[in-house]
Amino acid sequence: MTGHVDGNAIAGPLADFFSFDITTATGRCRACGTVAELARAMVYVSGAGTVVRCATCDNVLAVLVDTGERAWIDFGGVTAIEVRR
Amino acid sequence: MSFITRGFSGRSRERDDRLPPGQTLVGDFPVLSAGPTPEVDTAEWEFTIRTESGAQHSWNWDQLMALPIEDVTTDIHCVTHWSKLGTGWRGVALDTLFEDVDTDYAFTMAHSYGGYTTNVPLEDLLDGKAWIAFEFDGEPLDPEHGGPARLLVPHLYFWKSAKWVRGLEMMEDDEPGFWEQNGYHLRGDPWKEERYW
Ligand SMILES: [Zn+2]
Numbered sequence: 001m002t003g004h005v006d007g008n009a010i011a012g013p014l015a016d017f018f019s020f021d022i023t024t025a026t027g028r029c030r031a032c033g034t035v036a037e038l039a040r041a042m043v044y045v046s047g048a049g050t051v052v053r054c055a056t057c058d059n060v061l062a063v064l065v066d067t068g069e070r071a072w073i074d075f076g077g078v079t080a081i082e083v084r085r
Numbered sequence: 086m087s088f089i090t091r092g093f094s095g096r097s098r099e100r101d102d103r104l105p106p107g108q109t110l111v112g113d114f115p116v117l118s119a120g121p122t123p124e125v126d127t128a129e130w131e132f133t134i135r136t137e138s139g140a141q142h143s144w145n146w147d148q149l150m151a152l153p154i155e156d157v158t159t160d161i162h163c164v165t166h167w168s169k170l171g172t173g174w175r176g177v178a179l180d181t182l183f184e185d186v187d188t189d190y191a192f193t194m195a196h197s198y199g200g201y202t203t204n205v206p207l208e209d210l211l212d213g214k215a216w217i218a219f220e221f222d223g224e225p226l227d228p229e230h231g232g233p234a235r236l237l238v239p240h241l242y243f244w245k246s247a248k249w250v251r252g253l254e255m256m257e258d259d260e261p262g263f264w265e266q267n268g269y270h271l272r273g274d275p276w277k278e279e280r281y282w
Contacts, residue, residue, distance in 0.1 A: 046119055047164075048119070
């Protein structure tokens with residue numbers, strides 16, 4: 001069995017990944033399995049944060065909280081995101 | 086301090102000491118929503134407290150209305166930096182609802198119609214500090230403000246006052262609810278500016 005390296009090793013791959021326009025990406029809903037473009041999701045913008053919901057089943061796909069100095073992103077409602085090069 | 090004294094002191098404006106740090110007064114009542122507004126008919130509404138033994142204490146709308154109803158005038162503070170002073174509510178105190186509830190757990194998760202959750206320590210719900218509120222400013226609570234009934238915990242930031250509340254689940258540990266999982270503070274005391282992790 002091979003060992004592991006620390007999280008610095010994902011800096012390059014993640015920077016590549018997030019350099020794509022995320023709205024053209026597709027995601028698979030963890031609740032209903034629908035694979036859809038994130039641009040088709042339903043977005044609720046409140047003062048506390050932004051909530052992205054599946055257009056098929058209403059499941060929360062992602063939550064974004066941005067205070068200016070600090071930001072959080074939760075993609076817990078999608079099983080995977082696909083970006084195309 | 087009188088107006089004249091203040092005028093001569095050269096200070097532009099006294100800060101209202103009812104205003105927690107980092108807050109600004111508003112006259113209106115901004116609406117925060119993490120999802121679609123659930124339309125809950127009072128004929129179908131139910132509120133349930135669930136304990137570690139599996140016991141469920143439930144009230145339908147008529148049963149809630151039959152309980153002692155309190156008038157509450159309180160300041161409210163939103164984490165998005167607005168505060169509103171002297172707001173008027175009517176509701177049933179959580180003390181009343183917990184009278185016959187037997188639990189050793191110290192924490193609760195509030196659950197709402199529509200799926201929203203927020204965690205609140207039990208001690209923040211008791212001793213006249215929290216209500217199930219169903220009237221605001223003398224009118225039935227609008228659905229967009231959390232009607233037919235919302236949790237009202239005014240000494241904590243307003244995201245803790247769960248709109249469309251349908252129940253409380255007793256918890257052994259203080260586990261994070263919806264916003265608390267995404268950066269917001271587990272407790273949310275505005276006087277300590279407990280906004281984020
Ligand atoms: Zn879905």
